[in-house]
Structure formats: structure tokens, C-alpha cells
Amino acid sequence: MRFRALSALAIVTIAACGGGDAKSGDSTVASSATSSSSVDLNGAGATFPYPLYSKWFSDYATNLSIKINYQSIGSGGGIKQLSEQTVDFGASDGPMTDEELSGAKGGTVLHFPTVLGADVVTYNLPEVTVPLRLTGAVVAEIFLGKITKWNDPRLAAENPGVALPEKDILVVHRSDGSGTTYIFTDYLSAVSPAWAAGPGKGKSVQWPVGLGGKGNEGVAGTVKQTPGTIGYVELAYANQNKLPAAHIKNASGAYIAPTIETITAAADGSAAQMGPESDYRVSIVNAPGANAYPISSFTWLLVYQRQGDAVKGQKLVDFMRWMYGDGQSSASALDYAPLPAALATQLTARLATIQVGATP
Amino acid sequence: MSQPTHGAVVEPAAPGGRSTTAQADDAIAGSSRGDGVYRFLTTAAAWAIPLLLGLITLEVVLAAWPAFETFGLSFLTSSEWDEVRGVFGAAPMIYGTVVSSVLALVLATPLALGVAIFLSEFAPSWLRTPVAFLVDLLAAIPSVVYGLWGIFVLLPFLRETVMPFLAGTLGLGNTPFFSGPAYGPSMLAAAVILAIMILPYISAVSREVLMAVPRSQREAAMALGATKWEMIRDAVIPYARSGIVGGVILGLGRALGETMAVTMLIGNRHEISSSLFAPGYTLASVIANEFAEATGALHTSALMACGAVLLGVTLLVNAIARWLVWQVAREGR
Numbered sequence: 001m002r003f004r005a006l007s008a009l010a011i012v013t014i015a016a017c018g019g020g021d022a023k024s025g026d027s028t029v030a031s032s033a034t035s036s037s038s039v040d041l042n043g044a045g046a047t048f049p050y051p052l053y054s055k056w057f058s059d060y061a062t063n064l065s066i067k068i069n070y071q072s073i074g075s076g077g078g079i080k081q082l083s084e085q086t087v088d089f090g091a092s093d094g095p096m097t098d099e100e101l102s103g104a105k106g107g108t109v110l111h112f113p114t115v116l117g118a119d120v121v122t123y124n125l126p127e128v129t130v131p132l133r134l135t136g137a138v139v140a141e142i143f144l145g146k147i148t149k150w151n152d153p154r155l156a157a158e159n160p161g162v163a164l165p166e167k168d169i170l171v172v173h174r175s176d177g178s179g180t181t182y183i184f185t186d187y188l189s190a191v192s193p194a195w196a197a198g199p200g201k202g203k204s205v206q207w208p209v210g211l212g213g214k215g216n217e218g219v220a221g222t223v224k225q226t227p228g229t230i231g232y233v234e235l236a237y238a239n240q241n242k243l244p245a246a247h248i249k250n251a252s253g254a255y256i257a258p259t260i261e262t263i264t265a266a267a268d269g270s271a272a273q274m275g276p277e278s279d280y281r282v283s284i285v286n287a288p289g290a291n292a293y294p295i296s297s298f299t300w301l302l303v304y305q306r307q308g309d310a311v312k313g314q315k316l317v318d319f320m321r322w323m324y325g326d327g328q329s330s331a332s333a334l335d336y337a338p339l340p341a342a343l344a345t346q347l348t349a350r351l352a353t354i355q356v357g358a359t360p
Numbered sequence: 361m362s363q364p365t366h367g368a369v370v371e372p373a374a375p376g377g378r379s380t381t382a383q384a385d386d387a388i389a390g391s392s393r394g395d396g397v398y399r400f401l402t403t404a405a406a407w408a409i410p411l412l413l414g415l416i417t418l419e420v421v422l423a424a425w426p427a428f429e430t431f432g433l434s435f436l437t438s439s440e441w442d443e444v445r446g447v448f449g450a451a452p453m454i455y456g457t458v459v460s461s462v463l464a465l466v467l468a469t470p471l472a473l474g475v476a477i478f479l480s481e482f483a484p485s486w487l488r489t490p491v492a493f494l495v496d497l498l499a500a501i502p503s504v505v506y507g508l509w510g511i512f513v514l515l516p517f518l519r520e521t522v523m524p525f526l527a528g529t530l531g532l533g534n535t536p537f538f539s540g541p542a543y544g545p546s547m548l549a550a551a552v553i554l555a556i557m558i559l560p561y562i563s564a565v566s567r568e569v570l571m572a573v574p575r576s577q578r579e580a581a582m583a584l585g586a587t588k589w590e591m592i593r594d595a596v597i598p599y600a601r602s603g604i605v606g607g608v609i610l611g612l613g614r615a616l617g618e619t620m621a622v623t624m625l626i627g628n629r630h631e632i633s634s635s636l637f638a639p640g641y642t643l644a645s646v647i648a649n650e651f652a653e654a655t656g657a658l659h660t661s662a663l664m665a666c667g668a669v670l671l672g673v674t675l676l677v678n679a680i681a682r683w684l685v686w687q688v689a690r691e692g693r
Contacts, residue, residue, distance in 0.1 A: 074652035100655065170543055175628030175645075177443075177653025200444035203653045211545050211639050212628030214649060221511045226519070226543060 040315055044071040045078020045091030048117055048179045048234060049299045052336050053091065056327050066315055075179055076203070082109065082302050088312055090302035093117070093179020094186075094203065095281035108305040110354065111280045112347060113298035114323060116337035118263045119184045120238035121246040121295070123230040124223050125150065127165045131257065133158045135249040136191030136286065136294065142230060143171055144194060145209035150228065158249070165228075172222045172231035175212025177203040183297040184232045187285040191294075232295075235263070236335035250294045251286050262293035263337035274346070296337070303354065310357025317351050324348045417671060424665035426658060435665060441630040443650075448662035450669055452630045456640035457673060460547055460622065461615035463636075464554030469608055472559050476566035476604075481592055492567060499560035507624030510553045515544035515625065518552070523637060536634040545627035548636040553621050558611035565607030569600040605685040612681060616674050619644040643670040 043053075050072035057068040073081075075092035082090030083104045091114075101109055121139060123132060138154055141147040147154060151164040174181045182203045189196040199205040213219040216237040223229045223243070235258050238245055247255040256262050266287040274280065286294045301320065307313025324347055328338040339347070427435060431448060438449025475495060479488050523542035527533030573596050581595035597604070619642075627639020628649060643666045654660045 076653040076655040079655055097655075168541065170541075175623070176649040179653075199442075202444040203655075204443050204650055206440070206442040206444070206630065210629075211543060212649075213545070214623050214628070218511070218624060222515075222543075222545060225511075225516055 171210030569603030
């Protein structure tokens, strides 16, 4: 009996001390390491475009027997690994900062937009059967905690003829750092000076009000179950789970539903604006254009301008050329918006700026 | 334990057992070369654990140092956690970690003890094995499954039944502990899920310890005219006390470090609220939530600092628990 008690206490010490750090692994590191001998290219980064990227890599591998291993460890991890040169390319939902760019060990990093994603503002109001209409200012006021009732006059003004209930609004946001939050707060900062001066934009911010849900499923789960809630999830998740989506007033004054077409439209104007000298680290939230959905964003592949390994570099460039051609057509089936054709052409031409195996 | 009769039942067994085994150990040790090798291997294994722990602690503290250096004590007292402005304070997480774990312990311990006592003392043997197996099985469920179950079953149940009952029917809504709107994700939800998760640990250890109480102990109590309940209370439980407490501390360690299920149910809000209906945060949750996307050096360091604080909190809470046990055990004698 004494022996048992002692061994129990020994377990306690181990369990108690190991408890903190052992756990972080099971949620964050989705290790997808395969045997590296058969892999031609290694990449790491954003989780948001992962379903599409994995389809691209598998399609491309089937056609050309080139294996690309991609670890969806998050944009932050992708940037870190690219900077340390442990992967051949990175992927991120938010552009790298100047500081991060200067910290990259392999020289100049180029941003290549791949597809477009968008955030959907979803809500739970059983009484309201038509899609809710919102402006950026109203969304910001709700997430700042300034508008607290669903029948607030500012909401009613956007939704004439809709009987809004006199319920408290409960805000639900992401608790984990994510590109989805980056897009959303980038948009709120663009349309609301109060938001820009307050929480600001980032992958996780200090939310003035609301509950934090982990992942899209955490936010959507809370919104689905709790009447009176409002939250944001990425488009693919909202579509696949049939969540209601608010129509958002864009810069030209139209209320736009989030669809593949309206999201692509948000990038339409940007191709013309960005000349060959652009670094493509651009935000397209609140984009001009009659049909542009305002909470849209690029997601990027990050590659070094100078590819030291000529074989790998050529494979990467070949893949990206395919991605801007055939690859774009498979995007919409997975609820990602393809790039506007003009932009895809422009980016294909930009692939020539990657120096493959060039000596300095 | 004030009556001399009961003291007589307990006393001789405990100290006597120790000294005989210790003498036996001494007699066996050092008798041959094989024993020497064996002794060396086990000693090395025993030292490996403190060494590993020391290295982990060192690594975590080193990585956390920039955050401690920048924020000093305010890292422990501030509720500000703002990645955009690079200001980090972990007070809500420390509070949430301790409160959710202690509350879970309060909920789980009586239940687990009840299960253990029933299984070891009352259950017929055909029932004992399957029930014990089912309780142990609770420990095998992955925590993410607990989290999902929590989102889809526990939260609606708490929101629609338990919270209105506590606040309304019992009239506790006016107290600071059960006030405010009942959304579901909350400190209460986290504590309940933790209680369910640590229950099998406490119950399994307690059951084993209770079953290990010698038959003579029970028979002696019975012979003195004790009823079954008196026998359990005065002869069995005191004998098993330190083992039961070991089980409780094991549960506490598990609760302090649990991440996934808590993250999914606690609401993840950087705020200290006295109400159990309000959302909170824990140290383990913030690491799980933010580490993957943390790019800034200070942000990463602040998350490592949370890990270091969690390590400290765990050691501190365990030390306090151990001290309490010691006090209780001494009183009992």
C-alpha cells in the first residue's frame, strides 16, 4: 500500500510538471512529415488555404511526379521556417512585415498571391429570415461593444422592413491567432477610425467584447447554438456549413453577398493598380468596384528571389506557372476565389524575376 | 480518531511496514555484480527525470526571459494582452488556471471518492470489474473529444438548464459568483469538463488504495463492534488517506495542465470576473491558441513566459496541496 502511494505520488510529479508544455503540441503541430527522400519540395505555412494547396500538390504530383510536402502549421510558423531556410517556400495569410523581411536569412523574399479568401459575418437570429445588411461602420461598432442590441436604430436603418428583435448582441471572435482574424481586423481598421485607434489589426487582437472560440468550428459552433450571436468565419467554412451570411455594404455603396464572383471582383481593381514594380503586399479590403465583396484578401506563397538550388528553384517556378494557369480553375470548387485573369497573367510574367541558380 | 480503540487499530501497521522493508532492502543490496549494474541503471533512470525537468525549466525560462525583462512584475498582475501593441500581462490566465482547476477538484473529489468506496467496499464482484473498467475508460477519451462533447452537449445543457437553475431557482443570481448573462462558454463549463476528466484518475487511485487496505484492518474494526460505515470511516479511509490524497493531487496536476477541452469551453477572454458564468482564460489555453501564429519575438517570449508561470503555478499549488495533506495527516494520528 505504501509502495502504491509512493508510485502514485511519483506519477503526480511528472504529470504536474509536464502538463504545461506537453499539451501545446497536440493542437498546434499537425505534423505531416513524410519521408524526405522522395519529396522534391518542402513548404510550410498558412492553414486557411491548406485544402486547396493539398489538392494542387496532389494534382500536380499525379501529372508530373513531383512531390511537394506542405505542412499547414500556421502563417507564423511558415514565415519563421522560411526565414530559417528550413523549407523551400512559405505560405501566409498576411503579408510579412518589413522587419520580418529583413530578418529572412536567404535574402529577398517575394510575395506571390495565389488565391483569394474572404470572411463571412454570420449571426444567429431565428426571427430574421432575409439576409442581414450591415455596413463596415456598424460591424465595427458591434465588435467595439458600442451597439449592444439587435434593434439598435443604426442596424434598423440598414435593414428597413426587417423586424429586428430586442435582444442583446453577443460577439464571438477567434481565440487562436489566425489569418481569418487578420482579414477581419484589417477590414475594420480600414472602415472605422475608432477600431484602427483601438484594437487595430493583427492575427489576434485585444477584443473589447465577446467570447473567443477556437478555430472556425469554435466560432461557428457558438454562433449556431446561441441566439443573438454574431461572429466571423472564412467563406469555405460558412458555405460548407450553410451558415447565414450578412450582406456587407462595399465602398461603392452596394450590399454584397460573399460569393466566389464578388470576392474575385474585389481583386479586379488591384491588378490595374499594381505595376510590375509592386511587391504585392497589398490589402484589398474595402476595395472599390461595384460588385466587390469588402472583407476579402489575398493569400500568399513566399519564395526567395534567389534560388540557390537550381533544380529545386526550377521545380518551384514550374509549379507556380501551373498554379496560375490550370491550378486557378480548381479553386472555386473548394470555395476559394480564383485570381482575376489579368492578375494571374501579370503574376506569371513576374515569375521571371525569380533567379534560379543564379550566382550573385 | 480520538478514541484509543481506533488508534490502536491503525497505529502498529503503518510504521512497522516501513522499517521491515527498509531492513530487507539493506540486506539484499550490494550482494553481487548484477545487483550493482541493476542499481546503477535504476539510479540513472531516477536521476534522468529531475535532469530532464531541470533542462525543460531552463529552456522555458531562457525563452521567456525577454518578456519577464520587459514587463517585470506587471506580467503577473496586468490584464492587458495586446499583440498589436506588444503589451502582455497574464493575470487573467493565472486566475483562470487556478480557479478552474480548484473548482474541478471540488466537484470531482467527492464523486470520485464515492465511486471508489462503492467499488471497493459495497459492490458485488460481478459489478466491480465492469464499473471500474468504465470509469477508467473515461481517462482514455482524448481531450479534444471531451471538448467537442462539451460544445454540443454540455454547453447547451449548462446554458438552458443548469445556469438558469443556479441563478433563478436557487436565487444565486444576485451573488457575484452566478451573476451576468448565461451564454454557455464560461469558467463553470471549463470546471465541469475538467471535473469529468480528472474523475477517473482520482477514483482509480483511490480504489486501488482502498482495496489494498489489509483485511485484518477491517476485521479488527468489525470485531470491535463497528458498523460497516464506521469501519470504512474509522479504519479503512484513515489507513488509505495518503494514497487518496495522492490521487487527488494527480487529478489536480492533470487539471492545471489540461489544454484542449478547456480552450474549447472557457470562452477565452482576457478578463478576471468573479462570476462563474463569465468567460475566462487559462495559461495552457493561451499557448495553444496563439503559439502557432505568434511571429513577434516578444509575443513568442510572452507565451513562453506563460509556460514558465504555469510551471511555477503547478509547483506552488502542488506544494500547498502537499502541505495541507501533511497537516491533515498529522491531525489524524
